[in-house]
Amino acid sequence: MLDVHGRWSHEGEAVEHPGLVAAFFSWVAVHPDDGRWILTNGYDWCYFTPLATAYFVVGVDRANGPTIKLSDGTEEVLDPSTVRIDEDGTLRCLVKQGRAGARFSRLAQLAMEPLLVDGDPVTLAVAGRSYPIVASGAA
16 A cells, blocks of 8 residues: 555555665556556566555756656656645646646655745746646645
8 A cells, every 4th residue: 555645555564665665666557457556567566555646746856847756766847737736735746648646745845835926826936937726636
């Protein structure tokens, strides 16, 4: 299971080894037949349950786009039009060419602060444009 904060567990026990946690995130995929989340290392695979999302934004480089670093080790340019705020006040966005949602870690959300403009609604200022951040249950 993958909880809402990006912590893995198996049969109620936390998975804490950094190498195994990194491997799990790099193995996240979608089953080609039924669209359910799986972990696959190219040989073996199993279903898993993400409680919120399978991807997390773990870093933000505001100078380049901004570019976000994801929990699976990949980076991509943030699509500011997809940024939403959930019922817990956490930023979310779409990733993987809009095919999946991602939840911002606390540190990544703090890194976004200089791009946020107070108002009703709060907006995200990127490359001279403003993008309203609307409330949403999930991205």
